[in-house]
Amino acid sequence: MTAAHAEERIELSIGGMTCASCVSHVTRALRRVEGVDEVSVNLATERATVAFEPNTEVASLIAAVERAGYRAQIAPDEETATRERVAELQAQARALVVWSALAAVVVTLAMLPLRFPGDEALQAGIATAIWLFFGARFHRGAWLALRERSATMDTLISLGSTAALALSYVNLARGVPTFFDSAAAIIALISIGKYIEARAKVGSSQALRALLALRPPTALRVRADGTRERIAADLLRVGDVVAVAAGERIPIDGEVVEGASAIDRSMLTGESIPVEAGPGDRVEQGTLNGDGALLVRATAVGAGTSLAHITAVVARAQGSLPPVQRTADRIAAVFVPAILAIAAVTLLGWLFTHHTPAEALIAAVAVLVVACPCALGLATPTAIVAGVGVAARHGILVKDADALERLASVDTVVFDKTGTLTRGHPEVVGIDTFAGEERHLLALAAALEIASSHPLAGAIVRAARARALEIPSSRDVTAVRGRGLVATVGDAAVLVGSATFFGERGIALPTITEANAAESALYVAENGTALGRIRIADPLRDDARSTVARLKARGIVVVLASGDALGVSTRIAAACGIDRVYAELLPEAKGELVRTLREGGARVAFLGDGINDAPALALANVGMAMGAGAAVALETAGTAALRDDPTAIVEAIEIGRATMRTITMNFFWALAYNVALVPLAAFGIVAPIYAAAAMGASSLFVVGNAMLLTRSYSSKANSPRAQAATNAE
Numbered sequence: 001m002t003a004a005h006a007e008e009r010i011e012l013s014i015g016g017m018t019c020a021s022c023v024s025h026v027t028r029a030l031r032r033v034e035g036v037d038e039v040s041v042n043l044a045t046e047r048a049t050v051a052f053e054p055n056t057e058v059a060s061l062i063a064a065v066e067r068a069g070y071r072a073q074i075a076p077d078e079e080t081a082t083r084e085r086v087a088e089l090q091a092q093a094r095a096l097v098v099w100s101a102l103a104a105v106v107v108t109l110a111m112l113p114l115r116f117p118g119d120e121a122l123q124a125g126i127a128t129a130i131w132l133f134f135g136a137r138f139h140r141g142a143w144l145a146l147r148e149r150s151a152t153m154d155t156l157i158s159l160g161s162t163a164a165l166a167l168s169y170v171n172l173a174r175g176v177p178t179f180f181d182s183a184a185a186i187i188a189l190i191s192i193g194k195y196i197e198a199r200a201k202v203g204s205s206q207a208l209r210a211l212l213a214l215r216p217p218t219a220l221r222v223r224a225d226g227t228r229e230r231i232a233a234d235l236l237r238v239g240d241v242v243a244v245a246a247g248e249r250i251p252i253d254g255e256v257v258e259g260a261s262a263i264d265r266s267m268l269t270g271e272s273i274p275v276e277a278g279p280g281d282r283v284e285q286g287t288l289n290g291d292g293a294l295l296v297r298a299t300a301v302g303a304g305t306s307l308a309h310i311t312a313v314v315a316r317a318q319g320s321l322p323p324v325q326r327t328a329d330r331i332a333a334v335f336v337p338a339i340l341a342i343a344a345v346t347l348l349g350w351l352f353t354h355h356t357p358a359e360a361l362i363a364a365v366a367v368l369v370v371a372c373p374c375a376l377g378l379a380t381p382t383a384i385v386a387g388v389g390v391a392a393r394h395g396i397l398v399k400d401a402d403a404l405e406r407l408a409s410v411d412t413v414v415f416d417k418t419g420t421l422t423r424g425h426p427e428v429v430g431i432d433t434f435a436g437e438e439r440h441l442l443a444l445a446a447a448l449e450i451a452s453s454h455p456l457a458g459a460i461v462r463a464a465r466a467r468a469l470e471i472p473s474s475r476d477v478t479a480v481r482g483r484g485l486v487a488t489v490g491d492a493a494v495l496v497g498s499a500t501f502f503g504e505r506g507i508a509l510p511t512i513t514e515a516n517a518a519e520s521a522l523y524v525a526e527n528g529t530a531l532g533r534i535r536i537a538d539p540l541r542d543d544a545r546s547t548v549a550r551l552k553a554r555g556i557v558v559v560l561a562s563g564d565a566l567g568v569s570t571r572i573a574a575a576c577g578i579d580r581v582y583a584e585l586l587p588e589a590k591g592e593l594v595r596t597l598r599e600g601g602a603r604v605a606f607l608g609d610g611i612n613d614a615p616a617l618a619l620a621n622v623g624m625a626m627g628a629g630a631a632v633a634l635e636t637a638g639t640a641a642l643r644d645d646p647t648a649i650v651e652a653i654e655i656g657r658a659t660m661r662t663i664t665m666n667f668f669w670a671l672a673y674n675v676a677l678v679p680l681a682a683f684g685i686v687a688p689i690y691a692a693a694a695m696g697a698s699s700l701f702v703v704g705n706a707m708l709l710t711r712s713y714s715s716k717a718n719s720p721r722a723q724a725a726t727n728a729e
Contacts, residue, residue: 007037010058012048013081014041015071016141018194019153019376021336022070025145029068033060044381047075069144089199096195099134102126103188107689110181120178124168127180131165135187151336159343160368161186164688167361179362182688186369189692194699214286214307219251220244222295236301244294249286253300253307256281261292310642313399314392323405331376331671339371339678346682362688366681370691371674375698379666382706387659390710395643396624396652403638406622407656409603413551413649414594414616416608417562417572418456418538420626420646421547426456426538428463429519433532434510439469441531445524447474448485448496456520459536482563482586484522495525498565500584502530520568540575547646548576554653557602561590561616591615607641607649624649662709666702673698 014026023041026048030039035056041048050061058074065072075081106123138161141154161183168178219233222241233251236242241257244250250263262274265287274290277283283296285305302308343364350360384401391398398404415421431438446464449457450471464471474494477487483504484497495505499521502509507525512533519535548558559580562569569583582593590608594616597604606613606620617623624639626648641648677694680686686694 007051008054008056009049009051010061011075012050012061012065012072013075014046014048014065016137017041017043017046017070018141019043021150021152022141025068025148025150025152026065026070029064030061033064036061042381043378044385048072068148069141089195092195095134096191099130100188100192103130103184106130106184107181110178120172120180123178123180123184124172127165127168127184130184130187131161134191135161138187138190151340153336155336156339156368156371157186157190159340160365160688163361163365163368167358171358176358179358179688182362182365185689186365186692189689190369214249216249216251216286234302236298238298238301238304240298240301242296242298244289244296246289246291246293248289250283250289250294250296251285252296252298253284253305254282254296254298256283256294257297258295259293261294262290264288264290310392310397313397314388323402335371335376339367342371342678342682343367349682350684359684363682363684366684366686366688366691367678369688370677370681370686370694375666375670375673375702378699378702378706379670380663382703383659383662383666383709386662386706386709387655390658391639391652391655394648394651394655395641395645396648396655397640397642398652399638399640403622404656404659406603406638407605407653408660410556410605410622410653410656412557412559412597412602412604413653414559414561414590414597414604414606414620415578415646416590416606416613416616417560417564417569420607421544421560421572421576422538422540426459426520426536428459428534429537430535431532432512432535434512434530436526436531438532439467441524442467442534443469443471444489444492444494444526444531445496445522445534446471447489448477448487448494450474451477452479452485456522456536460522460534463534482589492526493528496522499523520564540572541646543645543647544576547650548578550647550650551653552577554650556653559593559597561585561593561606563587563590587613587615591619594619605649605653607646622652624652658709662706666705669701669705670698673701 017023017026023043027039027041030036030041030048030050033052033056035053036050037053038051039048048065052061062072062074076084103126106126109119109123112119135158138154138157141152142158145152145155164179164183164186168180168183171178216233218230219236220228220243221231221236222228222243228243236252240252242251242254246261256277256279258279260276260278263277263283264274265284277294282299283294284307285300286307300306303312346367347360347364350363351357380401384404387404388398388401391404398407418426428442431442433441442460442464446461446469449460451474461471472489474487474489477485479485480497480501483501484495486493486495488494495502495507499509502523502525505525507528507530509523509530519537521533521535523533524531551558557580558578559582560569560573560576560578561582562572563585564583566581566583569581573579573581582590585593590606590613594604594606598619598621604620605622605624606616607624607626608617613625617625622638624641626641626644626646639652641652673694677686677691681691
């Protein structure tokens, strides 16, 4: 892509993919389209993400996929896609019942010890119908692959079933035993396996469906005259006021204008403790109203809500693939041609060792059927879908699969201090005046800090309001990053900031007692004269020490990087059990610290607020922001914690490691299965009918292993918080 063009992205829904080779073919077809820069195709979600130049026609992308033998369309929204997948599964189930019953008839007739006139003709008729109609999708896929001079799983199944059927007709004419049962069973058993696999893939997206289910379908809108009407939630607009009864889900993002209640945000953030909400407080779509009635004015609706954003992030992440997938792609590129070669060698080997053509052909068919690369193609995407889903249910958003893989390798975690290890809601604990009155000093500081989003600024403004001070207006407010604020209040030049900032500005400070190590100090000056200092303390989070202990127990180095004074930072670090402390760092210096750690070989995760810490988040192997900074984190880093809870970084690393273990195990079994069964099939130990069953079982194992990740981790991930709660009691 040239610098002159802005990149565009689109998601395509791909139909007809059955294995890793299909993924490779679709990927190559899309990459051949002029203007395409990047392609990611996911077998588990059946979607392709394509980055391309603006002058590239979407129709050309769809046409390229269809020429390769697959179906393509612009991907619908997740809710529509889920409905379509369920409807497709239901239709597939109905066809499966009919054709599988007919295949069972053929197998039963072949196994009967007693023969009757016309039984083999009946087997031939049913098996041919199964091959022709139920197996049509395999034959069509094989033909389209052949037309593209390639081979897929469909090639193996079509060749295997066709060879078994053709041999059976030859034997029927010669009056020797036939293999119609194998021809029918190959298609039926593989179709049953693919159906169960499809159901399991839909099940692995349970987290995404759970998020979609949080959206209330209707809302009670309050008209201007006070009357109320029940309408579809999709019809709401920004500015509308909705009534939310006790026990109902909130249909929009908005601001409470009337009423008070406790909001259960657990389904969105993983936090179990309800949050009190009253007039002026913000609430999110999908959260559960407690025991109070609320009137809420909509500030975001539809695709603009937090829930919609989270759902989109989860969907994109589940559709992405980590770098480890390249291994599977390289194997898949040569797998099917290699199996075709092995089948040919098997056929010739049996013939040259004086076996009958029928025996040779059956052994070759078994090789074709047993060696399906489905399991290989599903090894990575099913685990990613499960891992991203588990993270989402625990209030952790993962931007893409690459971030999940990087999480697994983290060996160093760098924490910001304010709002991460501390509560982020500091309080003014004392004011020391050098000149003038305390009330005047506090009012001037609040005049500058009222426009700042820094947690210390909020403490000063809250203290001024608590004393009922009149906060004067300020103008020309300038923030000096990591130092302080400069502004004009009335006719006076006012500075608020650190002692270092005052020294840089040439403002003398009297010799005073150092602030307590647990406190931060902001100095206030008017027209070049220091008026005094405001001492502020930010209490440590209850779970900060346990978070650090859990990281250390996993062999992870923990570092504190703070912009605060050394004394404050050291005290917080000691209370948490952190040995390495870097204090008085500007945002850029935090980024340089992360860069230095990485250059030293560390694989770094950085946890911060996502605003002042943007450089460090971007430079870390994995950046994670908590609470209010979560949205920023997804732009500058790979993960975000919707929970205001530092334990999220521990759980994110655990989920990353568990996901990569699952991928590794899936790769091992997918390859071990073929290494073990292909030779057995080649030597005639595994018959085609059992090869078909084994092929389906291999795919089910891989998908089931990914679903096991979901089930096992869900209970395990909750246990630390539950244990902590028990200990606290």
